[in-house]
Amino acid sequence: MPDTPTASPVRRPVWMIILAAAAIAAIGMGIRQAMGLYLKPMTETLGLGREAFAMSVAVANIVWGVVAPFNGAISDSYGTGRVAVSGAIAMTVGLLVMYAARTETDLLIAGVLLGIGIAGCGVNAMVGAVARAVSPEKRTAAIASIGMGSGVGILIALPYTHYAMSALGWQNSLLLLSATSALLLLLAWPVSGKPQVPRTDSAPQSLADALREASRTPSFWLLNAGFFVCGFHVVFYGTHLPAYVADQGLAASVAVIALTVVGLGNLAGTWLAGQWGRVLPKRYGLMLIYSGRAVVFLGFLFLPITATTVVVLSGLLGLLWLSTVPLTSGLVATFFGPRWMTMLYGIVFLSHQVGSFLGAWLGGYLFDLTKSYDAMWWISVALGVFSALVHWPIREEQVVRAPSAAPA
């Protein structure tokens, strides 16, 4: 029997599980993306410092990364539904706290709640539910569907929230977002249910055994190193592109078009990565993605920077954006099977979040120091090459476990 336990004792249609997981990721990631729009109205209306808001968003990102492995363990033990419900409640309450916020402490509490919320309703929380529902050969493509859902959410959240803010006012728009996040409670049902442990020749693996096994698997650490670079690249680019475009004397509309093109390219790239993972080695796909990113970043160093080059390079980068997710999470499942996949992918994702933080922070730090982004482009090129190389020696096969002395 393949290493695919059923998603729950009550077998639900696979398409329903994938659709619900993609919708949860779309709403969760979209709401997270829209938070940046509230900086200006909240700080101006409430008279709070911008640092307090920025700290709240940073805290949400850190909480997201730290909570992900714990949520993963709960998801793998008791089902993804519990994690999605707790995430939906935290996100709904967090948005209501933002709505009623009066002090900087309120903003920090909202940041913690939103971090917990996205940890329960983001892509990383959903991978296990989908991976357990499909056969190994379809796993990467199925996870790519969640990535595409997330990509749609990210793409549409900003314009719709911006419109809602101007039509309803920023406070009422938060009520609308809160009501939207409450919908996640309904979507949690298809992904709920305690995962069944697969019947194999190996002894049932405990959480501690899974952690021990992963810590002794060099390929797992190489994957962590590679995904760190993914976070570094995407958050550096997403955060600093507007400033870079302005620095080059280009119109603000160029940054808007470039980020939109990244979002559209991301949808195509994620789908392509899912198809790649069905038939070709996932590590080669990741090598191609990170090498491609290095080439794109070289373009920012050596091509004449015009509106056209920024948009074209952004489109190429979009193809290589979150296409790493299905391949990286697929490799975790290849190594260890789906039993503890959400938890182990949560650890890899924590590495991604550390890279994200460094990408955003170092971009600002080096720009202040050198008055140029050139150093960051070079670091991004070097990290792209590094990440491509660390995926090369990955052994894309299931970790061999000792057979049980007395199989059940």
Added chain:
Amino acid sequence: MDIQHAPRGLGTALAFGVLAIVGGALYLIAVRGEALFVDLAALSGMLFCF
């Protein structure tokens, strides 16, 4: 019952629905993009660069 694939009608309706939502988002970006960008740009400079 086929538990692997969504009913054909549902898949088509879903595809049209997603296309309409994404199309609406692209329209909003086209007509309000710069205002959206200005509101976002304030954050990108402040987020991690304390």
